[in-house]
Amino acid sequence: MKYFLILLFIIAVFIISMIFGSSNNQIITFNFLIAKGDYPISTLLAILFTIGFILGCLICGIFYIKTLIVLSHAKRKIKRLENKLAELG
Numbered sequence: 897m898k899y900f901l902i903l904l905f906i907i908a909v910f911i912i913s914m915i916f917g918s919s920n921n922q923i924i925t926f927n928f929l930i931a932k933g934d935y936p937i938s939t940l941l942a943i944l945f946t947i948g949f950i951l952g953c954l955i956c957g958i959f960y961i962k963t964l965i966v967l968s969h970a971k972r973k974i975k976r977l978e979n980k981l982a983e984l985g
Contacts, residue, residue: 906949913941 918938925934935943 910942910945910949913945914938916941 920937922937923934924937924940925932926940
């Protein structure tokens with residue numbers, strides 16, 4: 897439920913940014929590292945928001961997977977120690 901609410905919030909922010917961006921159709925020049933392009937603000941806002949969202953999800957996913965791996969190793973070690981304790985007792 898928590899993740900659904902977070903996703904709903906992200907979608908709402910994206911929709912609000914699209915509404916604000918669509919009301920302003922001014923063309924701006926965006927300088928890339930190696931290129932330059934002229935884009936409407938709404939398009940540039942949507943592209944950059946989407947790229948940021950995807951990068952954020954990838955970074956959080958990497959840390960989540962790392963945490964799951966550490967947790968599984970810890971559970972395995974606890975199980976091994978419990979078995980040793982049961983053998984001794």
